[in-house]
Amino acid sequence: xxxxxxxxxxxLRLEIEEIDESKNIVATYIASAPxxxxxxxxxxxxxxxxxxxxxxxxxxxxxxxxxxVGDSHASPTAALLLSVLQESMGRIATILFAHRLGTxxxxxxxxxxxxxDIFNDSAMILDCLSPAxxxxxxxxxxxxxxxxxxxxxxxxxxxxxxxxxxxATQGNLGELNAVIRAxxxxxxxxxxxxxxxxxxxxxxxxxxxxxxxSKWATWSVMIALLAIxxxxxxxxxxxxxxxxxxxxxxxxxxxxIFETVYxxxxxxxxxxxxxxxxxxxxxxxxxxxxxxxxxFEKDGVLRWKGRKPLGYxxxxxxxxxxxxxxxxxxxxxxxxxxxxxxxxxxxxxxxxEDGYIMWYDEPRKTFLIVLKDTAQTxxxxxxxMHALYHAEASNLGxxxxxxxxxxxxxxxxxxVAKVLDHFAVFEELQKAGWDIETGAMETKSGTRIxxxxx
Numbered sequence: 001x002x003x004x005x006x007x008x009x010x011x012l013r014l015e016i017e018e019i020d021e022s023k024n025i026v027a028t029y030i031a032s033a034p035x036x037x038x039x040x041x042x043x044x045x046x047x048x049x050x051x052x053x054x055x056x057x058x059x060x061x062x063x064x065x066x067x068x069v070g071d072s073h074a075s076p077t078a079a080l081l082l083s084v085l086q087e088s089m090g091r092i093a094t095i096l097f098a099h100r101l102g103t104x105x106x107x108x109x110x111x112x113x114x115x116x117d118i119f120n121d122s123a124m125i126l127d128c129l130s131p132a133x134x135x136x137x138x139x140x141x142x143x144x145x146x147x148x149x150x151x152x153x154x155x156x157x158x159x160x161x162x163x164x165x166x167x168a169t170q171g172n173l174g175e176l177n178a179v180i181r182a183x184x185x186x187x188x189x190x191x192x193x194x195x196x197x198x199x200x201x202x203x204x205x206x207x208x209x210x211x212x213x214s215k216w217a218t219w220s221v222m223i224a225l226l227a228i229x230x231x232x233x234x235x236x237x238x239x240x241x242x243x244x245x246x247x248x249x250x251x252x253x254x255x256x257i258f259e260t261v262y263x264x265x266x267x268x269x270x271x272x273x274x275x276x277x278x279x280x281x282x283x284x285x286x287x288x289x290x291x292x293x294x295x296f297e298k299d300g301v302l303r304w305k306g307r308k309p310l311g312y313x314x315x316x317x318x319x320x321x322x323x324x325x326x327x328x329x330x331x332x333x334x335x336x337x338x339x340x341x342x343x344x345x346x347x348x349x350x351x352x353e354d355g356y357i358m359w360y361d362e363p364r365k366t367f368l369i370v371l372k373d374t375a376q377t378x379x380x381x382x383x384x385m386h387a388l389y390h391a392e393a394s395n396l397g398x399x400x401x402x403x404x405x406x407x408x409x410x411x412x413x414x415x416v417a418k419v420l421d422h423f424a425v426f427e428e429l430q431k432a433g434w435d436i437e438t439g440a441m442e443t444k445s446g447t448r449i450x451x452x453x454x
Contacts, residue, residue, distance in 0.1 A: 014030070014031040014345070014348070014451070014452070015028065015029070015030050015031075015451075015452040016028070016029040016030075016031070016319060016449050016450065016451050016452070017449065017450040017452070018318055018319055018447050018448070018449050019373065019447060019448050019449075019450065020445070020447055021445055021446075025048060026047070026048070026318070026447060027045055027046065027047050027048075027318065027319070027320070028045070028046040028047075029043055029044070029045055029046075029319055029323075030043065030044045030046065031043045031044075031341050031344065031345065042335045042336055042337060042338065042341055043323065043335060043336040043340060043341045043344065044333075044334075044335045045320065045329070045334050045335070045336075082139060082142065085139065085143055086142055086143055086145075086146035087146070089143045089144075089146050089147050089150075090146040090147060090149065090150035091150070093146075093147040093150045093151060094150045094151075094153070094154055097150070097151050097154050097155075098154055101443075102158075102445075103442060103443055103444050103445050104299070104443035104444065105154075105155065105158035105159060105162070106158070106162045106440065107244070107246040107247070107440035107441070107442070107443055108246060108443065109158070109159040109162035109163055109242070110159070110237045110238075110240055110242065110295055111295055111296055111297070112155040112156075112158065112159045113155070113156065113159035113160070113163065113233075113237055114230075114233055114234055114237045114295055114296075115155050115296075116151075116152045116153075116155035116156035116159065117152075117156075117229065117230055117233045118230065119148040119149070119151045119152035119155065120148070120149065120152040120156075121226045121229065121230060122148050123145040123146075123148040123149045123152070124222075124226070125222075125226070126141050126142070126144060126145040126148070127142070127145050128219075128222070129141060130142055130145070163240065208221065234295065237295055238290070238295060239290075240290065241286040241287045241289070241290040242286060242290070243286050243433060243434055243435040244434075244435050244438045244440040245381060245429075245434055245435075245436065245440055245441070246440040246441065247297075247299075247300065247301075247313075247384065247441060247443070248293050248294065248297045248301075248303075249286075249289050249293060250381060250384050250385070250388075250441065251301075251302060251303045251304070251306075251388060252284065252289050252292050252293060252303075252305070252306065253283065253284060253289060253429070253434070254384070254385045254388050254389070255303075255304045255305045255388065255392070256283070256284050256305065257281065257283065257385075257419070257423075257425060258385075258388075258389055258392070258419070259305065260281055260282060261281065261419055261423065264281075280423075281423045281425070281428060283425075283428050283429055283431075283432040283434075284432070285432050285433050286432075286433050286434060292306055298312075299443055300312045300313050300314055300315075300443075302367075302387060302388050302391045304388070304391075304392045304395075310365070310388070310391035310392060310394075310395050311365035311366060311367065311387075311391045312364075312365065312366045312367070313366065313367040313368075313369065313384060313387045313388075314366065314367070314368055314369065315369040315371070315380060315383065315384065315441055315442055315446065316369065316370075316371055316442050316444065316445075316446020316447065317368050317369065317370055317446065317447075318370070318447050319370055319449060321368055321370075322344070322347075322357070322359045322368050322370065323336055323340060323344060325359065325361055325368075326339065326340040326343050326344065327339065327340050343406070346406055347359060347406065347409075348451065350406065350409060350410045350413065351413070354372075354379070354382075354413070355371065355372045355374045355375035355376065355379035355382075355383075356369055356370065356371050356372060356375055356379055356380075356382075356383040357369070357370040357372070357449075358370075358383060358386060358387065358409060358413075359405070359409070360390065360405055360408075360409060362405065365391075367387035367390070367391070369383045369384075369387065370447075370449055371383075371446060371447075371448050371449070372448060372449055372450070372451065373448045373449065373450045375448065377436060377437055377438065377439040377441075378426055378436055380439060380441040380442065381426075381436065381441065382416065382417075382420060384441055385416055385420075386412060386413055386416045389412055389415070389416050390408065390409065390412040393412055394408070399411070399412075
């Protein structure tokens with residue numbers, strides 16, 4: 001009977017197109033339903049032909065000779081090659097950093113703004129250490145210093161753009177940048193502040209340097225100043241109250257919502273609250289959340305009200321990441337077997353009305369979210385809330401022991417959908433000052449799927 005029921009639910013053929021952010025098809029999954037004889041069904045994966053690009057490898061052999069080690073007449077050449085090496089390392093680091101973490105710079109702008117200062121101050125320390133090392137080690141140290149300064153430039157520039165957009169509350173981003181560049185508002189905008197502080201720093205530095213005569217005093221003063229620099233910037237970053245919901249802020253807000261709902265349900269059993277009280281829900285404002293959030297947080301971690309991690313969540317993964325958890329594909333054909341296709345068909349059926357598909361990898365305590373092409377920013381938030389609530393319900397033992405992963409996902413999904421609808425959560429989030437139209441949940445370039453029934 002179960003096979004007949006599954007057969008009725010499954011279409012004769014199911015095709016899923018997986019596309020990247022440039023709308024290019026990266027893979028096509030073709031799932032065939034069991035036929036009348038119940039022969040094993042399968043999922044075939046069709047991948048477009050891709051051209052392989054091989055990077056140019058730069059040989060480092062003879063670097064020591066090139067920089068003049070052992071040759072007192074090669075110092076001009078050494079300086080030139082060292083400059084070229086530093087510049088090259090910095091540019092390569094910029095490209096790799098932007099490629100790997102470019103998507104996460106805006107959602108985590110507070111973290112990367114402070115990280116930029118850490119990179120820059122670390123580069124200063126390496127520059128000061130370099131004269132005490134041999135020439136060969138000095139090259140490595142100065143190259144690392146150049147890499148850190150390049151990372152600082154990317155992180156600071158991108159995060160500053162996001163913070164500028166945050167402070168442009170009336171949509172006047174162009175005016176804000178124009179004022180900053182023109183320095184028409186002294187002591188109020190970033191560039192003017194930097195100019196005045198730099199002048200004061202040079203004046204005070206000139207007075208301090210004249211009273212420092214030993215290496216110990218030099219290092220002590222430098223470390224103290226760098227500590228003050230990082231400490232004040234940390235406080236400045238903590239003072240910013242972002243209105244977008246990234247992963248960490250979504251954890252804080254969502255756990256607060258579910259906790260409030262649970263208290264209301266418990267109160268309804270003990271007493272008879274009014275309908276208005278049952279329909280209303282208090283949502284923390286961006287200012288309240290900024291006090292609780294960490295500047296540095298693990299990527300993808302699920303926390304309930306800031307407590308210890310309950311698990312992790314990856315959003316925007318490809319379909320094969322989930323299929324491989326059901327079992328490995330056939331080595332020769334690359335197709336997935338009957339058991340995998342049946343489980344995946346049930347998963348699709350659970351999320352057929354939603355803009356996402358989610359699976360829970362129990363051994364690793366990791367939720368994997370595949371987004372459909374119809375997914376909106378609210379879909380990302382709903383999927384994340386579903387993962388967080390499922391993790392907390394599992395941690396508290398609210399899920400039935402005999403439930404399978406599919407059954408548990410279906411029940412928690414239904415509960416989260418009811419909470420969102422009953423309390424009009426998205427509308428309440430906007431009333432509380434949150435921007436739910438700007439996506440801040442994805443920290444890596446992900447894919448989207450388009451499901452077609454044939």
